[in-house]
Amino acid sequence: MAEKTLFRRGPLLRLRLGLLLLTSLGLMIVDHQREQLENVRGALSLVVYPLQYVVNLPQEIVRGVRKTLVTQTSLIAENRRLRRQNLMLKTRSQRFAALEAENMRLRELLESSLEVSERVLVADVIALELVSPSRTAVLDKGSQQGVYQGQPIIDGDGIMGQIIHVNPISSTALLITDISHALPVQINRSGVRAIASGSGSADGLELAHVPLNADVKRGDLIVSSGLDGRFPAGYPVGVVTVISVDPGEPFAKVMAVASAKVEQAREVLLLWPDRRQSPDHPSSRESIAFQ
Numbered sequence: 001m002a003e004k005t006l007f008r009r010g011p012l013l014r015l016r017l018g019l020l021l022l023t024s025l026g027l028m029i030v031d032h033q034r035e036q037l038e039n040v041r042g043a044l045s046l047v048v049y050p051l052q053y054v055v056n057l058p059q060e061i062v063r064g065v066r067k068t069l070v071t072q073t074s075l076i077a078e079n080r081r082l083r084r085q086n087l088m089l090k091t092r093s094q095r096f097a098a099l100e101a102e103n104m105r106l107r108e109l110l111e112s113s114l115e116v117s118e119r120v121l122v123a124d125v126i127a128l129e130l131v132s133p134s135r136t137a138v139l140d141k142g143s144q145q146g147v148y149q150g151q152p153i154i155d156g157d158g159i160m161g162q163i164i165h166v167n168p169i170s171s172t173a174l175l176i177t178d179i180s181h182a183l184p185v186q187i188n189r190s191g192v193r194a195i196a197s198g199s200g201s202a203d204g205l206e207l208a209h210v211p212l213n214a215d216v217k218r219g220d221l222i223v224s225s226g227l228d229g230r231f232p233a234g235y236p237v238g239v240v241t242v243i244s245v246d247p248g249e250p251f252a253k254v255m256a257v258a259s260a261k262v263e264q265a266r267e268v269l270l271l272w273p274d275r276r277q278s279p280d281h282p283s284s285r286e287s288i289a290f291q
Contacts, residue, residue: 084122087267090156094236119272121145125265135178142169150230153268158236158259159224160268175262177203184227185237190215193225196237202263205238207254212245222256232273
């Protein structure tokens with residue numbers, strides 16, 4: 001068998017290696033002193049650049065994907081924070097219309113009601129039951145966060161309802177549009193008092209016990225009266241849409257649309273209107289929702 005000579009060592013191999021080293025050293029010296037190889041280097045860089053780009057491409061892709069994921073996560077967190085901040089700000093501004101219209105009669109209330117309350121809690125709506133006439137919402141806060149039965153909830157536009165069932169990590173709220181829900185209200189413009197009951201529709205309310213000669217007009221703002229000791233006074237409840245007067249009936253039929261976005265809210269505020277911190281407070285077991 002013929003002897004392989006590819007890696008055979010000998011004088012010729014050493015001579016070639018020495019010549020290559022001398023040639024490389026000479027080229028380096030010439031280039032350093034006279035910059036004679038600048039054009040050659042430029043041409044070689046054009047040839048090598050695509051290869052460098054292909055080699056670095058996976059790393060750039062990974063870096064870009066990582067940056068995109070970090071940016072998306074930050075944007076989601078920022079969006080969530082801004083939504084909750086907007087909810088808080090909208091809630092704090094709800095009472096201004098009522099306070100402005102009431103003037104002197106609500107001036108004492110002004111100082112104590114510019115803020116929602118000393119304690120509020122943002123809760124996410126995780127489920128809605130909207131099978132007519134039932135209207136309920138499941139929230140992601142429960143007794144572990146101090147939620148109690150009968151606790152009022154609001155969104156950025158008005159009162160939404162009250163808590164009827166409390167679990168350790170979740171709770172169920174009865175919405176104001178449910179036919180079994182009612183709360184005492186008054187017409188913000190005239191002070192006429194009534195009971196706002198749910199109609200079982202998406203955003204409909206009905207005012208009960210409104211006298212035939214009561215000063216009520218279409219477009220009147222309806223606010224909570226606070227007479228039940230549960231819902232704080234001055235929060236928007238709805239707007240009068242229909243007034244029907246039948247002389248044969250003892251009361252007028254007044255229909256309204258709820259101020260709160262009852263079926264669209266993604267986040268709500270749980271209120272502690274009497275600054276109660278514990279769900280074991282005696283009045284927490286009372287409820288104005290009649291079955």
